[in-house]
Amino acid sequence: MAALNELLGLDMPCGECGRRHKVAVRAVLVADDALARLPDVCGRQATGRRLALVADRRTMAIAGDAARAALEQGGFTVGVTIVPDPKPDHSPVCDDTTKAWLESQLPAADLYVAVGSGVVCDLVKWIGFERKIPYVCVATAASMNGYASDNVAPTIQGVKCLFSGIGPRAILSTPQILATAPHHMTVAGLGDVMAKPVSASDWRLNRELFGEFYCSVCADTINDIEPLYLACPADIGRGKPEAVRILFDALILTGLSMSMAGTSSPASGGEHLVSHTLDMMSMLDGTPHDLHGRQVGVATILGAAIYQELFALEKPVFRDSSTPTSAAFWGRFAAAVEPYHAKKRAKTAEAAGILQRDPARWDAIRQRLAPGLRSPEKIKDVLKRAGAAHRIADIGVTRERFLAAFTHAHEFRDRITILDLARIAGLMPGRAEELVERWVVT
Ligand SMILES: [Zn+2]
Ligand SMILES: [Zn+2]
Structure with missing residues (x-):
């Protein structure tokens, strides 16, 4: 991939954001x-x-x-x-x-x-x-x-x-090692890469709301390769070497986007928080959890579904929707979660104020983020055709358990994500059950 080779060993100032983007990786050899x-x-x-x-x-x-x-x-x-x-x-x-x-x-x-x-x-x-x-x-x-x-x-x-x-x-x-890796691991990789449109949109949301650092050069590293893996999910699922190689390159490019940005934001948004929360729930009660990318894939369908629903709204009412950190949910982690959530509460209140005061901001956000998003139907279809996790049963969690993760995940990082936007626009937590039912049960 020419695009990948161009990024290896990169160390140069960026014309777009003015920062210096660096890549430690000097060679990728498959x-x-x-x-x-x-x-x-x-x-x-x-x-x-x-x-x-x-x-x-x-x-x-x-x-x-x-x-x-x-x-x-x-x-x-x-x-x-x-x-x-x-x-x-x-x-x-x-x-x-x-x-x-x-x-x-x-x-x-x-x-x-x-x-x-x-x-x-x-x-x-x-x-x-x-x-x-x-x-x-x-x-x-x-x-x-x-x-x-x-x-x-x-x-x-x-x-x-x-x-x-x-x-x-x-x-x-080697192509052989990658292609013969266990199926559940390869399709976990697909789940992780499918998150990119949602996570990069979450990253951009912080720019649009608060003027925070965002760089499209970093956000868009997988743009050229995306059509290739979207076109061959069944081959990825079957472990066809050329298809798995495309997925591997896409994963490398996603990793590079985070390195160049100096933050995980380009590839880790609200969908990742849901997966991390499921992991933390497992640590609390000893129930095993599934692979990161498999959980991320399921949560990505919901992230895309929320974006789709919200962006269809012409004039949503934005309200501060803060709630206290749930000690009952987080158990012994509550004290560690609270500082993140405290910052988050301040940010969501600010975001609600900004959007409510100035409806033009909502239109601008919709216009700028929409081209980068993918529909929940498309994401689910790709995961399904690869045999990847696309339902909560695939990742071994009950509706109640998934809903708990889905409705508390926003509490433990301070960055605004689609989960927070959904809350201040009144979609979450009220519609959480319906969204889960509609998108990730069957
Ligand atoms: Zn840049
Ligand atoms: Zn990930």
Whole structure:
């Protein structure tokens, strides 16, 4: 992809927003011989010959063993650390406990090699950033958009957080590894990428309301590739290598958009908050949750549905709709959520005032955001044709549980999203049940 290559290693001032956009990733290599070329790639990025390879049990078997053999043959010393499963048949998670364990195990190294998908790559990104050690990533599934991003999204004492880090120097994989990844992981990647129109619109909403930083160069990185993956969801679901490759590139481009913007905003809006909230509910009651991208996909259908309904309104009445942080819902996380929600309350009150005072603002917002949005029908159809999660039953949650997440998710980030706009326009929480019934039950 020419567009992708143009962004690799980017470090230049932006003509549109005036900021400097930087991309840590210098190479993306998806090729049959990618693992054989790994020593070359590492040689270019490392100052010495000591490597620390991190994987979990599964990803070690998928690509770690081959990566290690190639690197040792290439003259590197490779220390391998396998992140253990927390429980039998439970993959590791990216949290403070796992990070502390990994820190205690990692050998001294000039470069880290992360072999895996979201969790392994985020753990290595996190530690590498703190220790100022660069890393290279061997991706084992097209399952999420974090490979190329600078952000780390760990769980700290049970609360989903977001930190700045630095993305990998290079991302490698083979078409075969990506295409044979478990179906539920690949379609999770599709769910994550389908969120982009909603999340980028949420980002732009903050610009339109409060004049906050927004840059279309960052927001639009996937515009050229979007028609390609929208055209082949069934092939993505079937694991056809060319289709999964398109999805993988789209995920990389989404990650780059966050790195360039220096914020997760281009690819994480209200739909992501619903998924994070489901994760936090699981931490509270021990019920398992589904993969990030699968939950995000379901929530994205609703985000798009709310945008569609709201933008059809000529003169909605905007009202401050603040409620206290629900201690009953958040349980032991309530104290951590409250500071975000306090800021959010102030912002939504301000937004309601702005929109109510000046109806022209509503028209301007509708005009500017509408072209970037996709209809909920389209999003649902694409997910469905790929065999991705598009109903709450697919992600293993009841109506009550999903509704609880859907109606409380706005409380724990201070950025305005479609969930807040829906509240000040009177659509939420009153219509939440109806929206869920209409869009994500069948
Ligand atoms: Zn810019
Ligand atoms: Zn995501």
